[in-house]
Amino acid sequence: xxxxxxxxxxxxxxxxxxxxxxxxxxxxxxxxxxxxxxxxxxxxxxxxxxxxxxxxxxxxxxxxxxxxxxxxxxxxxxxxxxxxxxxxxxxxxxxxxxxxxxxxxxxxxxxxxxxxxxxxxxxxxxxxxxxxxxxxxxxxxxxxxxxxxxxxxxxxxxxxxxxxxxxxxxxxxxxxxxxxxxxxxxxxxxxxxxxxxxxxxxxxxxxxxxxxxxxxxxxxxxxxxxxxxxxxxxxxxxxxxxxxxxxxxxxxxxxxxxxxxxxxxxxxxxxxxxxxxxxxxxxxxx
Amino acid sequence: xxxxxxxxxxxxxxxxxxxxxxxxxxxxxxxxxxxxxxxxxxxxxxxxxxxxxxxxxxxxxxxxxxxxxxxxxxxxxxxxxxxxxxxxxxxxxxxxxxxxxxxxxxxxxxxxxxxxxxxxxxxxxxxxxxxxxxxxxxxxxxxxxxxxxxxxxxxxxxxxxxxxxxxxxxxxxxxxxxxxxxxxxxxxxxxxxxxxxxxxxxxxxxxxxxxxxxxxxxxxxxxxxxxxxxxxxxxxxxxxxxxxxxxxxxxxxxxxxxxxxxxxxxxxxxxxxxxxxxxxxxxxxxxxxx
Numbered sequence: 356x357x358x359x360x361x362x363x364x365x366x367x368x369x370x371x372x373x374x375x376x377x378x379x380x381x382x383x384x385x386x387x388x389x390x391x392x393x394x395x396x397x398x399x400x401x402x403x404x405x406x407x408x409x410x411x412x413x414x415x416x417x418x419x420x421x422x423x424x425x426x427x428x429x430x431x432x433x434x435x436x437x438x439x440x441x442x443x444x445x446x447x448x449x450x451x452x453x454x455x456x457x458x459x460x461x462x463x464x465x466x467x468x469x470x471x472x473x474x475x476x477x478x479x480x481x482x483x484x485x486x487x488x489x490x491x492x493x494x495x496x497x498x499x500x501x502x503x504x505x506x507x508x509x510x511x512x513x514x515x516x517x518x519x520x521x522x523x524x525x526x527x528x529x530x531x532x533x534x535x536x537x538x539x540x541x542x543x544x545x546x547x548x549x550x551x552x553x554x555x556x557x558x559x560x561x562x563x564x565x566x567x568x569x570x571x572x573x574x575x576x577x578x579x580x581x582x583x584x585x586x587x588x589x590x591x592x593x594x595x596x597x598x599x600x601x602x603x604x605x606x607x608x609x610x611x612x613x614x615x616x617x618x619x620x621x622x623x624x625x626x627x628x629x630x631x632x633x634x635x636x637x638x639x640x641x
Numbered sequence: 642x643x644x645x646x647x648x649x650x651x652x653x654x655x656x657x658x659x660x661x662x663x664x665x666x667x668x669x670x671x672x673x674x675x676x677x678x679x680x681x682x683x684x685x686x687x688x689x690x691x692x693x694x695x696x697x698x699x700x701x702x703x704x705x706x707x708x709x710x711x712x713x714x715x716x717x718x719x720x721x722x723x724x725x726x727x728x729x730x731x732x733x734x735x736x737x738x739x740x741x742x743x744x745x746x747x748x749x750x751x752x753x754x755x756x757x758x759x760x761x762x763x764x765x766x767x768x769x770x771x772x773x774x775x776x777x778x779x780x781x782x783x784x785x786x787x788x789x790x791x792x793x794x795x796x797x798x799x800x801x802x803x804x805x806x807x808x809x810x811x812x813x814x815x816x817x818x819x820x821x822x823x824x825x826x827x828x829x830x831x832x833x834x835x836x837x838x839x840x841x842x843x844x845x846x847x848x849x850x851x852x853x854x855x856x857x858x859x860x861x862x863x864x865x866x867x868x869x870x871x872x873x874x875x876x877x878x879x880x881x882x883x884x885x886x887x888x889x890x891x892x893x894x895x896x897x898x899x900x901x902x903x904x905x906x907x908x909x910x911x912x913x914x915x916x917x918x919x920x921x922x923x924x925x926x927x928x929x930x931x
Contacts, residue, residue: 360753360755360834361755363749363753363834363835364749364753364755367745367746367748367749367834367838368745368746368749368750368761370741370742370745370746371742371743371745371746371805371809372746374738374742374798374801374802374805375768375802375805375806377783377798377802378776378780378783378798378799378801378802378803379768379771379776379802379803379805379806380768381779382775382776382777382778382779382780382783383771383775383776383779385778385779385782386775386776386778386779389778389779397782397785438674441670442670442671442674445667445670445671446671448663448664448667449664449667449668449671450664452668452671455675456671456675457917458914458917459675459678459679460674460675460678461917461920462678462910462913463678465859465909465913465920466863466905466906466909467862467863467865467881467884467905468863468865469863469865469881469884469885470881470884470902470905470906472885472888473884473885473887473888473898473901473902474681474685474902476888476892476898477685477688477696477895477898477899477902480895482697483696483697483698483700483895485684485700488700488701516677519674548663573770573772576772577772577773577774579865579866580865580866580881580885583865583869583885584884584885584888595774596774596866599774600774600866600869603777603778604777604781604869604870609778609782612778613775613778615774616772616774616775616777616778617775619772619774619775620770620771620772620774620775623770623772624770
């Protein structure tokens with residue numbers, strides 16, 4: 356401690372603390388508070404105890420949104436994390452072009468989800484979209500990509516594609532941190548190729564895989580743009596984020612909307628804890 | 642002896658062939674995935690130079706005689722230039738606020754020893770669990786009461802609060818690696834805590850500030866949810882909101898949609914190619930720890 360440090364501590368922390376209190380912590384607790392009220396706009400509210408929470412459990416639409424979110428999460432964990440891992444293993448093993456692939460793979464991450472969603476509007480359009488044009492040229496009949504049976508999968512594709520590069524870079528970085536003598540020792544034992552990947556690389560980056568899966572879970576709970584632009588939640592694509600938006604900002608039911616928001620937070624925390632429990636492993640330090 | 646040597650050579654040879662077949666397959670897969678990005682970008686930009694009818698009927702043909710009608714439409718009819726300006730002002734402002742306040746807070750949290758420091762870190766980590774959904778209603782109410790809704794500050798303030806956690810964790814992580822002796826020497830030379838920050842910490846932590854700035858900018862620039870609620874009037878709406886409205890209002894004008902996507906993506910692509918090194922560095926230094 357230097358002389359007069361207390362003054363600086365307060366002075367330097369104050370702006371950040373003020374912003375976060377006013378626009379993050381206070382609103383969060385206010386949401387929690389609002390979830391116990393029946394509201395009419397911002398003017399009138401009546402305390403209803405746990406009514407909103409009781410309603411939540413009998414809300415079939417919320418149940419459906421939860422299931423859609425879980426299905427999307429499944430695709431994200433299997434394909435987004437899976438593809439990212441495969442690409443990272445491949446790039447880690449090649450000799451030239453590493454920088455090129457890193458740059459190209461990461462690029463979708465920096466584009467807004469909204470722009471990507473709009474791109475897929477052009478791909479999926481029934482009459483003139485890219486996919487149906489290809490199908491017709493090949494002699495097949497057109498497919499309604501955003502129909503009840505396929506819409507959620509159709510929305511999952513841009514969602515997955517958007518962030519593969521993000522996890523790819525995280526995995527690749529983790530792999531380059533593995534000391535090369537590990538690989539040399541494995542080579543002496545005759546462990547190479549696919550065997551090396553499964554016996555050495557993947558176990559060694561397990562803690563990063565855990566982080567990525569947690570990020571994927573919390574990330575999926577925030578999915579909003581793709582569904583808002585592509586389907587507006589129609590045809591079995593409503594997820595928790597879009598449903599909360601509809602209840603709170605379209606129906607202007609702030610009380611129930613807040614209840615759903617609290618539900619999303621609790622759901623996210625529980626899923627992350629579960630994932631961490633399931634993937635429990637000893638940390639490896641080099 | 643000779644036979645043995647030949648045998649050895651054979652093994653060596655076979656290994657080499659396997660190796661390169663593996664490499665070949667790797668490259669095929671990697672190029673296929675790259676193509677999904679590169680071709681998609683090419684397709685959208687290419688189609689932005691065609692009239693809608695051609696986008697619908699022959700989207701694969703290269704636009705050899707480009708038409709600019711979509712671009713004039715984008716600027717005149719949907720005023721995409723204004724959307725750009727709004728986005729730059731609000732996201733730029735958010736980045737400045739986050740770096741300034743986040744930098745100061747990170748300095749205190751990483752370089753000072755005081756009671757409650759650990760508790761503050763726990764609070765920071767906990768706030769990573771608060772999504773925008775859980776704050777939007779009260780923030781909206783607050784913005785209406787303070788008449789900040791549909792002003793630039795109406796988006797900047799909530800986004801600043803939302804991004805401060807990430808920025809503080811990244812910056813504090815970086816600053817804690819700077820040796821203490823440096824500060825002590827400067828202190829003896831007559832620097833106070835504030836000049837220490839501006840003269841020593843800030844310049845050394847430039848890489849961390851750069852990567853935090855990039856990520857905060859991207860998240861702010863791409864955040865449709867907040868924009869949809871806090872700044873949806875034409876005078877202040879950012880480009881993401883404009884994009885989402887195009888699909889519902891001009892859903893049949895394929896040329897215009899292609900142009901709008903191109904106009905959002907291409908500038909980002911150009912900037913990205915220059916700074917991609919910093920982005921990946923930032924990701925590996927900070928984001929994971931955060």
